[in-house]
Amino acid sequence: MKHALIIGSGISGMVCAVRCAQLGVHVTMVSPFPSERSQSVMAAGGINAVLSGEEAGDSVACHIEDTLKGGCELGGKNAVKGLCEHGGEILHWLESIGTVFSVDEKGRPLRRAFGGQSHKRTYYCGASTGKQIVSALVMEVRRFEAAGLIERRLWCCFHSALIRDGICYGAMLFDEAHGGLEAVCADALVIATGGQNALFGKTTGSTQCDGYAAGKLFMQGAELKNLEFIQYHPTTMETPQKRMLISEAVRGEGGRLFQRRDGQNVYFMEDKYGPGGNLMTRDIVSREIDALGGMVYLDISFLDRTVIDERLPEVRDICAKYGGIDVSREPIPVMPSVHFFMGGLAVGLKHETNIHNLFAVGECASMYHGANRIGGNSLLAAIYSGNVAADEIAGRSGCRFHPDFEGDLEREKKLLARNMDTQSQFPVMYIRDMLAETMQKRLGIVRSGENLEQGLADIDYYLSIAERIRYDSSVMPYFNYSLTAILTLARATITCALSRRESRGAHYRSDFPQTEEAYQSATIIAYDGGGYNVRFDREQSYES
Ligand SMILES: Cc1cc2nc3c(=O)[nH]c(=O)nc-3n(C[C@H](O)[C@H](O)[C@H](O)COP(=O)(O)OP(=O)(O)OC[C@H]3O[C@@H](n4cnc5c(N)ncnc54)[C@H](O)[C@@H]3O)c2cc1C
Incomplete structure (x- = not known):
C-alpha cells in the first residue's frame, strides 16, 4: 500500500489525509498540536463558492475574474480556474460531512459580501466557519483512523526532508513526547504547515505557523515564491497577546470605517471610493488606514441588534471580552496587522514542488492569491489544494526502493x-x-x-x-x-x-x-548554501 506522510493537521492537511485514505493511500499525519488547535479554527468570515442557481449575475467566471484581479494578475490562471470551478462541489461536500452553514428561513445557505468581490458569494457558519469545518473534518479523519488508513501523530514536529538526487523519500521527525529523532519513509511528503506568522510576532494568526518547514526545505533545495506579498488585514484589535481579527464579515454586513477629525466622523473609504469603499480589497484598505496614521474606527452600532447577534456573535464577544466594547453602542478601534501569506513553497498545478514527491498544500504553498488574496478564498484553496495533491499521489506508482537514510x-x-x-x-x-x-x-x-x-x-x-x-x-x-x-x-x-x-x-x-x-x-527564490538567487518567472511556469 502506498504511504503519504503529511506534516500539519489544519484544514489542508486533514483534507489531503481524508482524500488519500478514500483513494486507498495510507497516511501518517503529523503535528505538534491537535487539529482543534490549528490556525484553521480561527477562520471566521466564510468560504467562497458559486453554486448553480445562484443570484442573478454571479458565475464561476466572475469568481475567477475577481480572484485574478484581486491578486493583481499574479495568481496562476489555470490554477485559479480549477479552484473556482470546484467551489460548489467543495461546499456540498463540506455540508455532506456535517459542516453546519448558516441558512435562511427556507433552509437555503446564506451568503455575505467580502472585499474585492463583484457578488455576494461567501458562505459562512456565523462567524466561526473554520471551527465548523475543522470539527467536521476531525470526524472524517477519525473514521479513517478507525479503519486503519490514517495514523495521527501528535507532539511531533517536522525536522527535515529525506532527499536524494532531487527526489523526496519522506522526512525526519522530532517527537517531543519521546525526545527523539526518527526517519519516516513515504511515497510522498506533503507539507501543510500553514503561514509564517511567528516571523512577525504579533499577528492575527497562530504562532504554531512559524514557517520553519518552508525555511528548512528552502535550505534543502525547494524553491519559494512571491514571499514579499504579505497580507495586512485592515481591521484588527490590539490585545496584549495578539492582534484579534475583526472579520471582514463586519464590513460585509454593512460596517463602516471612519476617522475622527475635528470632532467629525470622516468616512474616508466611502469618500474616496464611493459606496463600496469599505469593501475594497485588503491591500487598498490597509494602505489607506496606514496613511491616516494606522488607527481608525469600525462602526456597526447602527445595525439591527439581531444582525449582530445572529451573524456576528463572535465579533461581538471578542470586542466585549478583549476591548470592553459594546459594538451595538460604540465603534471598534481597529488597525491593520499581518494576517496571511500569499507567498510560500513554489508548486505546480498538482501542488508538487521542484523536488519530486514533495508536495505543499494550504497556506504554506503559493499558487492562487497572487499579490493579494481576496477574503474567503483561502479556506477554499486549503481544501482544493489538499484534494489536488491527494489525487496526484494516489494516481502515481509508489517508490520502488528507498535509499538508506x-x-x-x-x-x-x-x-x-x-x-x-x-x-x-x-x-x-x-x-x-x-x-x-x-x-x-x-x-x-x-x-x-x-x-x-x-x-x-x-x-x-x-x-x-x-x-x-x-x-x-x-x-x-x-x-x-x-x-x-x-x-x-x-x-x-x-x-x-x-x-x-x-x-x-x-x-x-x-x-x-x-x-x-x-x-x-x-518572484522565485532558490538557495545554494549561502547565496539567495532570485528570478522573475515571466511565464509563471509554476502556475500555468
Ligand atoms: C483569524 C483568522 C481568520 C481567518 N478567516 C478566514 C476566512 O474567513 N476565510 C478564509 O478563506 N480564510 C480565513 N483565514 C485564513 C485561513 O484560515 C488559513 O489560510 C487556512 O485555515 C490555513 O489552513 P492550513 O491547513 O494551510 O494551515 P493551518 O490551519 O495553519 O495548519 C497548519 C498545521 O501545521 C502544523 N505545523 C506547523 N509547523 C509544523 C511543524 N514544524 N511540524 C509539524 N507540524 C507543524 C500546525 O500545528 C497545524 O496543524 C483566516 C486566518 C486567520 C488567522
Whole structure:
C-alpha cells in the first residue's frame, strides 16, 4: 500500500489525509498540536463558492475574474480556474460531512459580501466557519483512523526532508513526547504547515505557523515564491497577546470605517471610493488606514441588534471580552496587522514542488492569491489544494526502493545531542523577538529599499548569533533546531521584497510606487548554501 506522510493537521492537511485514505493511500499525519488547535479554527468570515442557481449575475467566471484581479494578475490562471470551478462541489461536500452553514428561513445557505468581490458569494457558519469545518473534518479523519488508513501523530514536529538526487523519500521527525529523532519513509511528503506568522510576532494568526518547514526545505533545495506579498488585514484589535481579527464579515454586513477629525466622523473609504469603499480589497484598505496614521474606527452600532447577534456573535464577544466594547453602542478601534501569506513553497498545478514527491498544500504553498488574496478564498484553496495533491499521489506508482537514510539520521542525532550538552546563555526566544521587531519594521505596509537593506543587515547579524548559540535549555528542542531555518526564510522574504522594484497588491514600495509591466511575473527564490538567487518567472511556469 502506498504511504503519504503529511506534516500539519489544519484544514489542508486533514483534507489531503481524508482524500488519500478514500483513494486507498495510507497516511501518517503529523503535528505538534491537535487539529482543534490549528490556525484553521480561527477562520471566521466564510468560504467562497458559486453554486448553480445562484443570484442573478454571479458565475464561476466572475469568481475567477475577481480572484485574478484581486491578486493583481499574479495568481496562476489555470490554477485559479480549477479552484473556482470546484467551489460548489467543495461546499456540498463540506455540508455532506456535517459542516453546519448558516441558512435562511427556507433552509437555503446564506451568503455575505467580502472585499474585492463583484457578488455576494461567501458562505459562512456565523462567524466561526473554520471551527465548523475543522470539527467536521476531525470526524472524517477519525473514521479513517478507525479503519486503519490514517495514523495521527501528535507532539511531533517536522525536522527535515529525506532527499536524494532531487527526489523526496519522506522526512525526519522530532517527537517531543519521546525526545527523539526518527526517519519516516513515504511515497510522498506533503507539507501543510500553514503561514509564517511567528516571523512577525504579533499577528492575527497562530504562532504554531512559524514557517520553519518552508525555511528548512528552502535550505534543502525547494524553491519559494512571491514571499514579499504579505497580507495586512485592515481591521484588527490590539490585545496584549495578539492582534484579534475583526472579520471582514463586519464590513460585509454593512460596517463602516471612519476617522475622527475635528470632532467629525470622516468616512474616508466611502469618500474616496464611493459606496463600496469599505469593501475594497485588503491591500487598498490597509494602505489607506496606514496613511491616516494606522488607527481608525469600525462602526456597526447602527445595525439591527439581531444582525449582530445572529451573524456576528463572535465579533461581538471578542470586542466585549478583549476591548470592553459594546459594538451595538460604540465603534471598534481597529488597525491593520499581518494576517496571511500569499507567498510560500513554489508548486505546480498538482501542488508538487521542484523536488519530486514533495508536495505543499494550504497556506504554506503559493499558487492562487497572487499579490493579494481576496477574503474567503483561502479556506477554499486549503481544501482544493489538499484534494489536488491527494489525487496526484494516489494516481502515481509508489517508490520502488528507498535509499538508506540511517547515516543521515545518526548524524542529525549526534548533532542534536552534542548541542544539548553545550549550554548557551543566549536565549533563543530573544532572537525570535528581535526578528519579529525587524520584520514588523522593515516589511510593513509601506517599504523602501533603504529600509529593506537595513532589514537584511539585521537578519545577517541574528544569523551570526544563531551560529554561535549551542543550545538553550529553557525552550523545547524544536525552538533550538528551527532557529537558523526561520532566520533564513526571513532573509529570503526581505531579499524578494528588495528585488521587486515596483508596487503591486500587498507590496508597496515608496521608492517605486508604480506597478510595472516588467514585473508581471512570479518572484522565485532558490538557495545554494549561502547565496539567495532570485528570478522573475515571466511565464509563471509554476502556475500555468
Ligand atoms: C483569524 C483568522 C481568520 C481567518 N478567516 C478566514 C476566512 O474567513 N476565510 C478564509 O478563506 N480564510 C480565513 N483565514 C485564513 C485561513 O484560515 C488559513 O489560510 C487556512 O485555515 C490555513 O489552513 P492550513 O491547513 O494551510 O494551515 P493551518 O490551519 O495553519 O495548519 C497548519 C498545521 O501545521 C502544523 N505545523 C506547523 N509547523 C509544523 C511543524 N514544524 N511540524 C509539524 N507540524 C507543524 C500546525 O500545528 C497545524 O496543524 C483566516 C486566518 C486567520 C488567522
